[in-house]
Amino acid sequence: MLRLSKRVEYGLIALQYLAKRDVVVTVREIADESAISYDLLAKILQDLKRDGMIYSSQGVRGGYGLMLAPQQISVTRVIDALEEESSITECTSESECCTREAVCTIKGPMHKLQEQVEQVLNAVTIAQLI
Amino acid sequence: MLRLSKRVEYGLIALQYLAKRDVVVTVREIADESAISYDLLAKILQDLKRDGMIYSSQGVRGGYGLMLAPQQISVTRVIDALEEESSITECTSESECCTREAVCTIKGPMHKLQEQVEQVLNAVTIAQLI
DNA sequence: GCTAAATCGGACTCTTTCAGTCCTACTTTG
């Protein structure tokens, strides 16, 4: 469907939220304000933290905050942090092995297409969302 | 996953195949040569025909052929003909109604992003696949 | 030190979408 997953959508919303604040923010607050499932959002923020674009402080008065400047966080990076695969077709994937490889006649062009899409997603950052 | 569906992938392969020939080609031939399920490909070609980018002739010696020049058939058009929805998020969709609309803070930027992606997909045509 | 408010993280369920199959009907050439 060529659609961003809800995980990425929620991730972008959360990052946008964090970018507007300069103190740590709880998952609860973002989830309530943005009408997103708490449990789901909690997992997403954990993944974003693993990537290193945000940090967390645990315990009471804990929460999440940005580690990087908004303009350093591209949509591509968010996608990579939150999704397993992000190639446009099976044959442009590195991890999967294309079942029709021997007879595949569109591998080259698809690679080019993927590069162009990535370029677009790379150019958009959290800074543009604020 | 931001991935083109198999329907679109097979559709592009079939169109590329047709673009290389100047006579009608049967579904069977394309399916065999490209290792694609016959039944599935048959449905895809029907949809492409409905859109008007290819024509069919029924009966013995029948098959499909291009109605338009390869450079007139963009990837966007193929996607539109073969998929229900193609918006990048729920909130940029026209047919769906975003459940979180009241609190959605990324609608504007997502629309811009979608336009840019569409621009890329619009610029690539079957002519580039040959 | 205890308690409450947080993050951490595994395991699970439910739903929807996608890919693919099966079967029957209609069309047309030879």
Add this chain to the structure above:
DNA sequence: CAAAGTAGGACTGAAAGAGTCCGATTTAGC
């Protein structure tokens, strides 16, 4: 009229996605 095609509905199976549940760990503040 038979064989080779397209036309198309209905169904199945598998996989991914979205969301839930529950328990563990950490830590500020009383």
